[in-house]
Amino acid sequence: MADPRLKAAFAERRFIVAPGIFDMISAKVADGMGFDCLYVTGFGTVASHLGVADAGIATYSDMVGRVGTMARGCRTPVIADADTGYGGLLNVRHTVVGYEAAGVSGIQLEDQEMPKKCGHTPGRRVIPAEEMALKIRVAAEARKDPNFLIVARTDARTTLGLDEAIRRGRMFEEAGADIIFIESPESEAEMQAIGQAIRKPLLANMVEGGRTPILPAKRLQEIGYAIAIYPAIGFLAAAAALEKAYAHLKATGDSTAIGESYGFRRMTDLMGFPEVWEFESRWARGDKVEGNQ
Structure with missing residues (x-):
């Protein structure tokens, strides 16, 4: 069931x-931070799971299990990237049903051609707006829980221009999307124009090194946005930390002088080892489950 808090x-x-999450370590760390929502990034999840580009290679089967594991492992509501819905209208219906059953509170669907490409990268092409509007209508009909939110993304800005992207955003509003995501506007002025044109909650994609300027949350709210996702912040930080640690180990042959780390004890706590140890200790003493004594 979707979390009504979102x-x-x-x-x-x-x-x-x-913040973007991409595996269970990132999910559990972010889950303890007090955010209102976590975002399962397609780029990061595909990279961590398959080690390949987010270029339409991952399938529904690749993603739904990992998405579900992250959603079920978090107390915080989760929105998950579902690319194009992994196919046509029937695939979209199947994807919405599967993601909702997996425990996410929102699904992101986009209007790219298959195979899709990662946002903020070149060569993205979009399907006709009317075809995407049908996908949104199918998604809205397929959900069982009214608290399950549909995020409609358009990648039209990069190839077809801002006006077409805004037109599509309005179409997707009418088709039943709960949140509108116009990908990769290229200036604050463009973001302001989007904020003035769209009535439903707007999503801003804050990608470090991407095509869109990174604005503070307060400014995003001022110009009409309701949510900002930071899909890359976690895996970029993780990759940098790993590179530094591995380089130090290779250069010195010593893991003890790397500097500040998360700490083994903190990691065992994060992963629930104390509960495991308590369980094993209790049963090693021969305790019985109540009712079976």
Whole structure:
């Protein structure tokens, strides 16, 4: 079931900052930070799972299990990237049903041609707007829980221009999307124009090194946005830390002088080892489950 707190946060007009998660370590760390929402990034999840580019290679089967593991492992509501819905209208229906059953609170669908490409990268092509609007209508009909949110993304800005991207955003509003995501505007002025044109909650994609300027959350809210996702922040930080640690180990043959780390004890706590140890200790003493004594 979708978490009703996410829909309530939008209704209350609280600005939502959603960090990207891509595996269970990132999910558990972010889950303890007090965010209103976490965002399962396609780029990061495909990279960590398959070690390949986010270029339409991962399938529904590759993704739904990992998405579900992250959603079920977090107390925080989760929105998950589902690319194009992994095919046509029937695939979209199957994807929405599967992601909702997996425990996410929102699904992101985009209007790219298959195979899709990662946002903020060149060569993205989009399907006709009317075809995407049908996908959104199918998605809205397929969900069982009204708290399950549909994020409609258009990648039209890069190849077809801002006006077409805004037109598509309005179409997707009418088709039943709960949140509109116009990918990769290229200036703050463009973002302001989007904020003035779209009525439903708007999503800003803050990608370090991407095509869109990184604006503070307060400024995003001022110009009309309701949620900002930071899909790359986690895996970029993780890759940098790993590179530094591995380079130090290779150069010195010593892992003890790398500097500050998360700490083995903290990691065992994060992964739930104390509960495991308590369980094993209790049963090693021969304790019985109540009712079976």
